[in-house]
Amino acid sequence: MLSVQGLQSGYGHSQVLFDISLEVGQGECVTLMGRNGMGKTTSIKTIMGLVGARGGRVIIGGRETTGQTPERVARLGVGLVPEGRQVFPTLTVRENLIATAANRQKRGDSWTLERIYELFPRMRERAEQAAGTLSGGEQQMLAIGRALMTNPWLLILDEATEGLAPVIRAEIWDVIGKLRANGQSILLIDKNLAVLKRLADRHYIIxxxxxxxxxxxDDLDRDYEKVQGYVGV
Structure with a gap:
């Protein structure tokens, strides 16, 4: 689904990424971990075409997308849940979900409003409520639902549970587990090693x-202290 090879990028005169390589296979849940400021979000933005690559390659579904626009990347079947959620605050929950809904990949098991409401019952309860009035956890649920409504082959979640209450965090992890069980390919940024260890197939640290x-x-078990050193504050 996704192959990143020697990716380099940055902002202005500052280079942030020097050599990022990772892969996500069909139906895999893969994590991207590291401390704040190490380049995780820049990696996602470069993969999505929001930041220009200065070197390396990004291949999505067998097609090279290095240097492509975000619109082109999205049309290939990549759904992004961005850091900070970034819902449309003045639109209702329902309007957020249908605003970018599409099934360009012609998936037979396409996501619908009803399926999103089943996945996140709170979204049904808040359907006509302005997204800007939701709690942070509810906005994260909405952001995930909005990305799923584009029927992506690959779902990318940047800081999936950062800043959320424990009960909401557990609900998000449960949903990600269900998506993985249903064969959704996922690239996941988070820091909760205990959860990621049981949830994901493979892990990358930058x-x-x-x-x-x-x-x-098994590698994470063997190198657990080393990995904690990379991920911890």
């Missing part, structure tokens, strides 16, 4: 704009 560690669950 440090100062470089991929410095990668491995599966």
């Amino acid at each position: 440090e100062k704009g470089r991929t410095v560690w990668s491995g599966g669950g």
Whole structure:
């Protein structure tokens, strides 16, 4: 689904990414971890075409997308849940969900309003409420639902549970688990090692704009203290 090879990018005269490599296969849940300021969000923005690549390659579904516009990347079947949620605050929950809804990949099991409401019952209760009046956790649910309504082959979640109350965080993890069980390919940024260890198939850690560690669950068990050192404050 996604192959990133030696990716480099930055802002203005400042280079942030020097050598980022990772892969997400069909139906896999893969994590991207690291401390704040190490380049995780810049990696996502570069993959999505929101920040221009200065080197390396991004390949999505077998097609090279390095340098493509965000619209082109999205049309290939990539759904982004951005850091900070970024819902449309003056639109209702329902309007947020249908605003960008599409099924360009012609998926037979396409996402609908009803399926989103089943996944997030609170969204049904808040359907006619302005998104800007929702709690942070509810906005995150809405952001995930909005991304799913584009029927993506690959779902990217940037800081999936950051700043959320424990009960909401648990609900988000449960939903991600259900999506993974249903075969949704996922690239996930978060820091909760205990949850990510059981939820994801593989893990990547970046440090100062470089991929410095990668491995599966057994590798994470073996290198747990080392990984904590990379991820902890």
